[in-house]
Amino acid sequence: MPRNTINIPDKIEYLSILNEKGELDAGLEPDIPEELLLKLHRALLLSRKFDERLLNLQRQGRIGTFPPINGQEAAQLGAVALLRPSDWMVPAFRETAAEIWRGRSLESVIIYNNGYSEGAEIPQDLNNLPISVPVGSQILHAVGLGWAAKYRQTDDVAMTFFGDGATSEGDFHEGLNFAGVFQAPVIFVCQNNHWAISLPVAKQTRSKTLAQKALAYGMPGIQVDGNDILAVYAAAKEAVDRARADQGPTLIECVTYRMAVHTTADDPKRYRTEKEVDKWRKRDPIVRFQKYLVDKGLLSEDKIAGIESEVLEVIQAAVDGAEEKMKALGDPIDMFEHAYAEMPAYLKEQKEAFVTEVAEMTEEGDHG
Amino acid sequence: MPRNTINIPDKIEYLSILNEKGELDAGLEPDIPEELLLKLHRALLLSRKFDERLLNLQRQGRIGTFPPINGQEAAQLGAVALLRPSDWMVPAFRETAAEIWRGRSLESVIIYNNGYSEGAEIPQDLNNLPISVPVGSQILHAVGLGWAAKYRQTDDVAMTFFGDGATSEGDFHEGLNFAGVFQAPVIFVCQNNHWAISLPVAKQTRSKTLAQKALAYGMPGIQVDGNDILAVYAAAKEAVDRARADQGPTLIECVTYRMAVHTTADDPKRYRTEKEVDKWRKRDPIVRFQKYLVDKGLLSEDKIAGIESEVLEVIQAAVDGAEEKMKALGDPIDMFEHAYAEMPAYLKEQKEAFVTEVAEMTEEGDHG
């Protein structure tokens, strides 16, 4: 075959189940128990309302900079819903909805966003990794975790989240390649929210889709409507099932949109139009899913209103709780902890010097 | 389209023109002037013989560790033949044939392999980068060079070489992605010689081909028989033409084989069989090309013998020349040069101290 097209074993598909109006493609409807559907719906609402509240708190100066998730709730929850507690969840920094689903308390989110490391502490019974700020770097940790779960002969999997921007980092490449080679049970969930701060995805890569990058690693890749929680769920289910059955990793590209600022330090007016945002407003993942649930007879306007006020109460309690808890935090001496299992001698000296210094300065009332 | 296969614009092809027996697929024969064909043939022979001589010198302890190229001559020369002097050639460390084609002297290769940086010096009129040892890292330099050539409105291109192993490095990924986004005129030549030291390419990646990795960057990728210099040339020509016409980068995978050791410090018996090597011996790129040229009436056994003895003389002269030149090298004081454009004060002090020390130690005859 002197000049022939090479037949690549994997193909890249696009999946959408609820269309933009919330209408169902019944042939593709995933089999999700009613209880789970309702749990997902509440989680969507809670995440949305909590995000709005955080923005509000930030504007009031009651928390620091944070990355809102508005618009991306379905992409996160549809995927993470497939995990068991013993599975591993490896987030980037914009996965608040997924983290909450996985048991992270709202209080801890507020505390972390106030610059207290206490807010990043992970309860012993949750296999979540803390937030990872360096873009793409956490992807490799998921590969190690997934590999380890397989080595220990469990059928646990690791699911890691990252953005469209992260696909440009070397660590994305090395991570997916390692996962392919070692057939690690990892689900790579890319939230293509169209922007990496000010860079549109079209300038992030010349690849037509992000999903097709899977072809470079000999793994299946799928692009789904990330604002369609049923599609995300269906794709994630296939991927998780494969991973549990030791059939290797999958790359899922959830096409979604970052409705709000990149972080509260960002001004999106500098790089995108309101018109574009409006277009995506019509594709709201919550509205669509609600319509589906109402059509299914599982929800009504009243019930939705009831859930809304319930989650608002939960959020208010978390804000109050966090603000109460933070009163007890802030002793800077804490910063010397957790560097190593045992504190090295020279660091002990530094800590002691710090304590003396603070004490003496308070005594002297000397402020320079 | 709720669940549909995505149509990826680029396709991946395989190209072979001279088969293993050296028989031509006439319909694909590239249009190469006779003079160039003969020049390529001599370059193939020279590279092979020089490589053999280097191995010999190394075994005699007359040079240090080096990476032989035996078997990969066509993959290098077929591609580099497309370049003009003003184009940029960015090698890894196993591109001796390509470097010689681009004007690097045999002497400099010997001198470099004896641990003298003088051997890496590049004449002012050659746009070659020196050897790059950190795998994959040079790929990005080619992107910068290609971009710069385009920015300066030339139609020069950059061609970079790397191995199958290099495709796993993050820099490969970042480099190809940048080239795609900026449509830099770069030709990425991957010499898939089946091994990265002891790792076979099948364990390097689960991707069926390396060429298909181009799909992740929205650029054309092609796999060619790397032991078929006509196929390499044809593929490189298409790529170089596209790049000059500002139509962006290309990934070329040359399927070839490292016939010898990884470097002279390596023992391939630990990881591969003689049988595998034998299989590839039958696909020798020089034998095939010679048959083609003989069939074409451009060469005869006699002529080949004549060229062989001519290149052997050239090589002998280079060995003699290098050994003569090296007598004048080795003054360690040279190591203080070329750190910065101007030597910093503290380094001057160190250099002076070094000079004094050497002088005094020689004087004292003190050796500890």
Place this chain on the structure above:
Amino acid sequence: MAKMTMVQALNLALKQEMAKDDSVIVLGEDVGVDGGVFRVTDGLINQFGQDRVLDTPLAESGIVGMSIGMAVYGLKPVCEIQFSGFSYQNFHQIENHAARLRLRSRGRYNVPMVLRTPYGGGVRALEHHSESRETFWAHMPGIKMVIPSGPRNARALLVSAIRDPDPVIFYESKALYRAFREEVPEEEETMPIGKPRIAQEGKDLTLISYGAMMRPTLEAAAGLKEKDGVEAEVIDLLTVSPLDDEIFVQSVLKTGRAVVIHEAPRSFGPGAEIVSRLMEKAFYYLEVPIERVTGYDIIIPLFSREKAYLPNAQRIIRAARKALSN
């Protein structure tokens, strides 16, 4: 002369050098349309177009590796790494290549690039956004490591860095970006790379610092003057590496006492080298041991506790008094 913040002064430097020399190219994440997350590159893309100001994909090794190629070609890339905490992603490109291409090619090629990156604490930022790790770069032969301390010298040093034939890592203190304004002349101004300056003359004690820490250092000097009648000589390194020790050695030969201040972690930090130079060149003039006032040997804590980590005027005064006590 206009009064400018450091952000404005750096922007001026870029604007003028780009106008003057079309080989100057700015690239990095969000440096174009967005004008940089701190707005240092604001407006450049409008003035010079997207061939001169490249919004790159999100890949630091890519940015630096591509810059190296451009620089070898003869351009003068000024790349931005969004925070110094993410410059480790491109560490190998600097160590393996930027630092070595001149040496490797025996002078045939050089790498006239600048890597600008915000460093240091004090602006209540997220994890990885407040580090100070100039030692990493300072310990790389072939690299220059520059840290300005105010708008005017930032502008002048950036111009010099762009024109410098060798690779320069240019740390910009986030805490200084908008902290204060200085007169910055519209006319071109440069400053020699590799030369510290005497920020304030004095005879009793030498305070050696650079970058953001110059502010608490000068504040401490003022406090010492006011309360203790002590005249501190204050040295601003400006270039951390190659470290020129002449000025601070001369100063300590005169004062016999010194305090070194930086926000980087103490152990194996820049202060250690300064102390060692003084050990070598001023030992017999030292009245007392040199004090180090530095960050602690921990990762700088999240923002609610970062103030406790960062050296401040009180800590410097305490150390100075100790150095003056014998």
Place this chain on the structure above:
Amino acid sequence: MAKMTMVQALNLALKQEMAKDDSVIVLGEDVGVDGGVFRVTDGLINQFGQDRVLDTPLAESGIVGMSIGMAVYGLKPVCEIQFSGFSYQNFHQIENHAARLRLRSRGRYNVPMVLRTPYGGGVRALEHHSESRETFWAHMPGIKMVIPSGPRNARALLVSAIRDPDPVIFYESKALYRAFREEVPEEEETMPIGKPRIAQEGKDLTLISYGAMMRPTLEAAAGLKEKDGVEAEVIDLLTVSPLDDEIFVQSVLKTGRAVVIHEAPRSFGPGAEIVSRLMEKAFYYLEVPIERVTGYDIIIPLFSREKAYLPNAQRIIRAARKALSN
């Protein structure tokens, strides 16, 4: 007890720890079938299978990032980076994560991994194969930086490093790999990480070094004894960071004179921190300035000139005589 090279001793440590604890996993480039380019992992894949000994793709960040994930899970990855000159490719994984996951998770997770990598000059290797840049790791809070100096302590320290709950960068001197043999007991032996040792007692002068430089240092000590009748106390750091200064400070309190020796470039090198600790803790006992015998502030030259770059016994003796001359 068998006489072993350092390669054999390290291999023994790996073999025994792997046999004892199935959470120990070896991974890296060519560590399996090939047994490692220096044969340190020789035979492990045959004994433990390819689930325990992973030949990875060629990607250092991949190796280290995956190791971090394994370590968080509770395994004890021992990864090999083929040469320390290629460990900058994974620098960010160490700085951004290995060093911080304990802190970030407030102790919920830790990263009990070991990164083994050959460092240093003296074996006539290619560019990037002879560096000595322990400062980079020593300046990272959260990381431990260990460098053995001979077969026996290499074996014991590697066992301790594997069992250590925190990430350890483990530099192995290529020059020592096969340089000499030592008795290495078959029975388990560990050594505390973070504790230097007195390699030789003495009263006149303190020589402080580690790793490959221990050989010329001890040679110099012998020369000083023989020719000058000087009794040098020789300290072998073993752990460069966290740097425990007690032993060498005690020694200098006694001798009043010290020479620090390392092959890393001088400026901002490990010697600077040692000098600074002595400045802080032994200043009043110092008779003369501390001398540094180090690599120069350049990239180590290609192999034909590397000997001139590396400190040797003569240079150490010269510095010692200077330190003894006052």
